[in-house]
Amino acid sequence: MALYNYTIKQVENMLHKKEISAEELANLSFEQIRAVDGDVKAFLTLNEENVKAKAKKLDEEKTYGKKLAAIPGAIKDNIVTKGIRTTCASQMLANFDDPLYDATVTEKLANEDSLMIGKLNMDEFAMGSSTETSSFQKTYNPWNLDHVPGGSSGGSAAAVAAGEVMFSLGTDTGGSIRQPAAFCGIVGMKPTYGLVSRFGLVAFAPSLDQIGPLTRTVEDNARVLEVIAGHDANDSTSSKNAIPSYVDALVEDVKGLKIAVPKQFLSEGVSEEVKESVKNALQMYELLGATWEEVSLPHLPYADAAYYLIANGEASSSLARFDGVRFGNRSDNATDMIDMFKQSRTEGFGEEVKRRILMGTTVLSGRDNFNEAYFRKAQKVRTLIANDFKAAFEQYDVIIGPTTPTPAFKFGEKIDDPLTMYTSDILTVPVNLAGLPALSVPNGYTEAGLPLGLQIIGKHFDEQTIYRAAYAYEKATNHHKKRPNFGGASE
Numbered sequence: 001m002a003l004y005n006y007t008i009k010q011v012e013n014m015l016h017k018k019e020i021s022a023e024e025l026a027n028l029s030f031e032q033i034r035a036v037d038g039d040v041k042a043f044l045t046l047n048e049e050n051v052k053a054k055a056k057k058l059d060e061e062k063t064y065g066k067k068l069a070a071i072p073g074a075i076k077d078n079i080v081t082k083g084i085r086t087t088c089a090s091q092m093l094a095n096f097d098d099p100l101y102d103a104t105v106t107e108k109l110a111n112e113d114s115l116m117i118g119k120l121n122m123d124e125f126a127m128g129s130s131t132e133t134s135s136f137q138k139t140y141n142p143w144n145l146d147h148v149p150g151g152s153s154g155g156s157a158a159a160v161a162a163g164e165v166m167f168s169l170g171t172d173t174g175g176s177i178r179q180p181a182a183f184c185g186i187v188g189m190k191p192t193y194g195l196v197s198r199f200g201l202v203a204f205a206p207s208l209d210q211i212g213p214l215t216r217t218v219e220d221n222a223r224v225l226e227v228i229a230g231h232d233a234n235d236s237t238s239s240k241n242a243i244p245s246y247v248d249a250l251v252e253d254v255k256g257l258k259i260a261v262p263k264q265f266l267s268e269g270v271s272e273e274v275k276e277s278v279k280n281a282l283q284m285y286e287l288l289g290a291t292w293e294e295v296s297l298p299h300l301p302y303a304d305a306a307y308y309l310i311a312n313g314e315a316s317s318s319l320a321r322f323d324g325v326r327f328g329n330r331s332d333n334a335t336d337m338i339d340m341f342k343q344s345r346t347e348g349f350g351e352e353v354k355r356r357i358l359m360g361t362t363v364l365s366g367r368d369n370f371n372e373a374y375f376r377k378a379q380k381v382r383t384l385i386a387n388d389f390k391a392a393f394e395q396y397d398v399i400i401g402p403t404t405p406t407p408a409f410k411f412g413e414k415i416d417d418p419l420t421m422y423t424s425d426i427l428t429v430p431v432n433l434a435g436l437p438a439l440s441v442p443n444g445y446t447e448a449g450l451p452l453g454l455q456i457i458g459k460h461f462d463e464q465t466i467y468r469a470a471y472a473y474e475k476a477t478n479h480h481k482k483r484p485n486f487g488g489a490s491e
């Protein structure tokens with residue numbers, strides 16, 4: 001048996017019928033990690049001893065009644081885990097061996113009896129689109145090891161795609177769940193801002209950050225989101241809305257669904273293969289009884305610029321706490337206190353993080369009117385973008401387009417040219433600026449065999465409609481059934 005052949009629901013049935021035990025599930029996960037992670041390198045830390053003890057306890061008590069009982073999952077390394085190293089893939093936190101508490105999402109997964117297999121690689125402090133900025137290791141795309149898995153949740157996507165775990169958590173500030181999900185041929189959901197608690201998530205840009213699930217199927221995804229969503233008094237931005245059953249929303253029926261397709265999503269910079277795959281998807285939706293129309297969201301072309309001004313401005317403030325005193329690496333080479341701050345940050349942060357902090361402090365500064373000219377102006381653009389979406393959602397149920405302009409690129413292709421790397425986010429960042437939910441679902445493959453993603457954007461707190469649209473599409477296609485021909489995981 002291999003984990004990637006089963007859904008969470010199937011495993012649940014097998015547990016109840018005693019066809020499998022929690023211990024066997026844990027072993028399957030660790031065996032697959034041992035078989036493939038030397039090549040994929042998705043994991044930074046394994047939690048083997050604790051998982052085995054927990055699995056044993058579940059088997060002894062035969063309590064498989066919880067929503068994620070004995071399901072192997074893993075967590076991005078910017079989400080804190082009590083007693084387990086949490087590094088944000090940065091030298092700054094290389095020795096952060098015990099964060100002393102669990103993030104709310106970590107706790108919720110544990111309360112539903114899932115097995116927390118380990119912590120996953122990422123771009124340093126979630127800044128990047130390829131996982132190449134991790135200060136520990138590169139993560140490799142299971143579909144083709146010459147290609148990046150995407151980022152910043154590259155480890156989260158690769159671990160699921162390689163069959164090492166059945167689900168993972170990632171974080172999405174400008175696309176970091178959806179883009180790696182698209183690059184690795186899996187499902188990734190960025191929930192509405194405020195749906196999932198950020199308590200215990202190391203902040204990058206707090207007005208944009210959201211935690212969400214990455215899975216192989218839409219149904220698995222809905223199940224994990226159901227567990228992690230919900231109000232949390234520890235997060236002042238957390239919504240008080242009641243959480244519906246996302247699993248119950250999964251009906252294979254999109255008759256009458258009204259889809260908008262922004263023409264800006266299919267314009268310059270988007271590859272022909274990507275455009276073609278979206279057209280095919282729209283045809284499928286028509287066959288299923290939905291309708292679609294092209295619309296214009298006129299401010300989308302400004303989203304990337306606004307995003308990088310806002311995200312980096314916030315990041316420069318969020319990361320100020322890593323000073324060698326309150327948090328993070330303390331340099332041994334300092335001559336006095338001020339020098340200690342300087343040296344600790346110089347040694348602890350990598351190049352991309354420093355670039356963001358410099359850019360962020362610049363656009364926040366009052367000097368030469370920078371704050372007004374850049375940061376505040378970007379906030380105004382953010383409102384215009386949110387209004388564009390609002391207008392479209394008055395007439396349509398969902399907005400559909402590609403998740404990324406191209407399939408997964410090769411290592412080294414963009415890393416030395418930050419601006420080119422930043423433009424790879426043009427189709428995902430508008431959603432974060434508007435606080436909307438959006439999901440990437442597998443949408444076929446390029447001629448070279450690399451996966452593509454279809455992005456489905458919904459109204460605030462309407463994850464149900466997104467899941468329904470994604471589920472109907474998944475059921476009508478075979479894209480999600482294909483596996484990377486890797487580590488014994490071929491079709």
Ligand code: GLN
Pocket residue numbers: 126127128129151152171172173174175176177204311425
């Ligand atoms: N790639 C984007 C960035 O580098 C988004 C990152 C994210 O969503 N965490 O900022």
